[in-house]
Amino acid sequence: MTPLVLILATIAPRAAPAQSFGTSIVNVFVDAFVTSGGEAVAGLGPDDFELRDEGVVQRITVVRREEVPLYAVLAFDTSDSVGGEKLKDLVAAGQGFLAGLRPRDRVTLLTFSHELLLRSEPGDAQLQVVKHLAALQGQGATSLYDAADAALALGNQEPHALVLLFTDGVDTSSWLHPEQVMKAAEHSTSVVYAVGTSPETTPHLNFLKGLAETTGGRLFWAGSTHNLTKTFLQVLGDIRSRYLLGYEPTGPAHEGWHNITILLRGKRGEVRARRGYFMRG
Numbered sequence: 151m152t153p154l155v156l157i158l159a160t161i162a163p164r165a166a167p168a169q170s171f172g173t174s175i176v177n178v179f180v181d182a183f184v185t186s187g188g189e190a191v192a193g194l195g196p197d198d199f200e201l202r203d204e205g206v207v208q209r210i211t212v213v214r215r216e217e218v219p220l221y222a223v224l225a226f227d228t229s230d231s232v233g234g235e236k237l238k239d240l241v242a243a244g245q246g247f248l249a250g251l252r253p254r255d256r257v258t259l260l261t262f263s264h265e266l267l268l269r270s271e272p273g274d275a276q277l278q279v280v281k282h283l284a285a286l287q288g289q290g291a292t293s294l295y296d297a298a299d300a301a302l303a304l305g306n307q308e309p310h311a312l313v314l315l316f317t318d319g320v321d322t323s324s325w326l327h328p329e330q331v332m333k334a335a336e337h338s339t340s341v342v343y344a345v346g347t348s349p350e351t352t353p354h355l356n357f358l359k360g361l362a363e364t365t366g367g368r369l370f371w372a373g374s375t376h377n378l379t380k381t382f383l384q385v386l387g388d389i390r391s392r393y394l395l396g397y398e399p400t401g402p403a404h405e406g407w408h409n410i411t412i413l414l415r416g417k418r419g420e421v422r423a424r425r426g427y428f429m430r431g
Contacts, residue, residue, distance in 0.1 A: 181395075194212065205401075206401030222256070314345070
């Protein structure tokens with residue numbers, strides 16, 4: 151199969167936000183990751199959570215994320231700075247991540263430099279994406295903000311998607327501004343796991359951290375591309391350990407932003423989840 155390569159960016163930024171929930175929805179689903187002492191907490195059920203939507207306690211169902219097929223959007227930085235041994239490390243890490251998936255899981259590969267390139271059909275099988283990974287080259291500037299926005303849009307094509315976003319540097323060529331991407335993240339249904347290698351760069355740190363926290367994901371600093379395989383596998387382990395909390399909203403049904411708070415009942419631990427969602431008419 152010939153790889154599909156589409157230019158997604160280097161055009162004017164889109165005006166519309168990412169997909170929002172609609173007022174006609176039957177259920178809201180929220181990804182939640184629970185840890186205690188740094189370790190994932192397993193075996194929780196509906197009675198172990200208290201979820202409030204706009205302050206109103208909701209009746210929830212709980213599904214382990216490992217029971218749900220995974221749709222992963224891999225958004226990888228392939229700019230000039232990711233070349234040579236760094237690119238080999240990135241390709242090996244991507245292949246390691248794919249090897250950890252199950253046959254029913256699906257993947258989309260997006261790469262970014264000064265342009266965004268869709269390397270595989272959305273939802274390709276893992277073997278097809280492995281071939282596209284092996285053909286990557288590092289060149290050009292870095293359109294991190296544009297790439298994050300496009301990855302969120304791709305993730306919104308499927309419910310409960312994972313976006314694995316890797317970059318080794320700061321944005322140098324995006325059309326979009328960070329604030330626009332954060333707004334798209336608020337409207338998105340995807341969970342973003344961001345992986346970087348340059349924590350000392352403040353704009354880079356703030357953007358990746360905000361993107362992960364807004365969507366209920368996590369930020370990892372690999373320190374070096376030599377650690378990427380370990381880091382990517384940790385992301386996969388995290389996403390498998392998450393809970394999918396579903397509920398039919400009761401209480402205020404207004405349009406706009408809905409705050410969500412999630413606590414544990416009778417158990418100790420930290421819950422990481424998105425802060426809310428947008429409901430539109």
